[in-house]
Amino acid sequence: MHAELQLDNQVCFRLYTAARLVTHAYTPMLTELGITYPQYLVLMVLWEKDCQPVNDIAHRLMLETNTVTPLLQRMEKLGIVSRKRGEQDKRQHLVSLTAKGREMEQKAYDLIPAGMSEQLASCPLKLEDYQRLAQELDSIINTFKK
Amino acid sequence: MHAELQLDNQVCFRLYTAARLVTHAYTPMLTELGITYPQYLVLMVLWEKDCQPVNDIAHRLMLETNTVTPLLQRMEKLGIVSRKRGEQDKRQHLVSLTAKGREMEQKAYDLIPAGMSEQLASCPLKLEDYQRLAQELDSIINTFKK
DNA sequence: AAAAATAATATCGCGCACGATATATTGTTA
């Protein structure tokens, strides 16, 4: 009977559930693009700045490289990124978008914002709520990041 | 150059990251208990009400049964839950805590709130922020749940 | 410059999470 151990009092459980459900809401659009949500995150990183080493991508997404490496290998098989050894530092693997990977930006822009805002129509939160939510999540992320 | 596709503008990426990092913060305490975070969630469900069918546990955690079944099988191997066929409905598997599973509630109470509040000390959010955050996450969860 | 430490990436193993499918039991309908 410890109130601290009740599921309904857990912010972490809500984060865990909200993240799963919102990520899941992306899948119809992402399936049309032929990718998963983590792969979409990698694409966003590369659309911002092409040709980055594995470490930089991992840091940007706050993931371990042993998560990102297999992710990139799968994306390479899909033909959306290519990897080549660094010239000055041969330990690095530089990851670049292929033509297909670059073209997916426009498709994503056509599908995803519309698809998500449609699903969010019934959500009572307003723009300012999302902005504050983003700030509070950033506080939490900063508290726990290494 | 689509602002909608920039990582920094994504609430979903923040949810995904915050959930990962906060869950990760539980691991030192959970390792001491010998369980994982999803297993801890199942325990919280059973501490609230012992002896539940797989479906009820899955609904409470908003997970699919094909996620929960293997989770429970692992927990059975660990000796923290037991499963028996339902009497009136032989399709059901009723999941109950073992003595070990029940004893873990006190251990969890001793370890987890203290361990988490220690790590949260440097987080600028106040009690009222967490309460509003919980409400907003509930709005999001309600919007996307089936 | 050889040896040791560090850094970048990869590999392995395990536990989720879930779509698709299978199996057994119960409920419903013709």
Place this chain on the structure above:
DNA sequence: TAACAATATATCGTGCGCGATATTATTTTT
């Protein structure tokens, strides 16, 4: 009551996510 639909759970395959460890290349120290 026999056929059919629905329900509860399980199994299988794939993709994360990460701790532990390995490999190769670079940097630092002796």
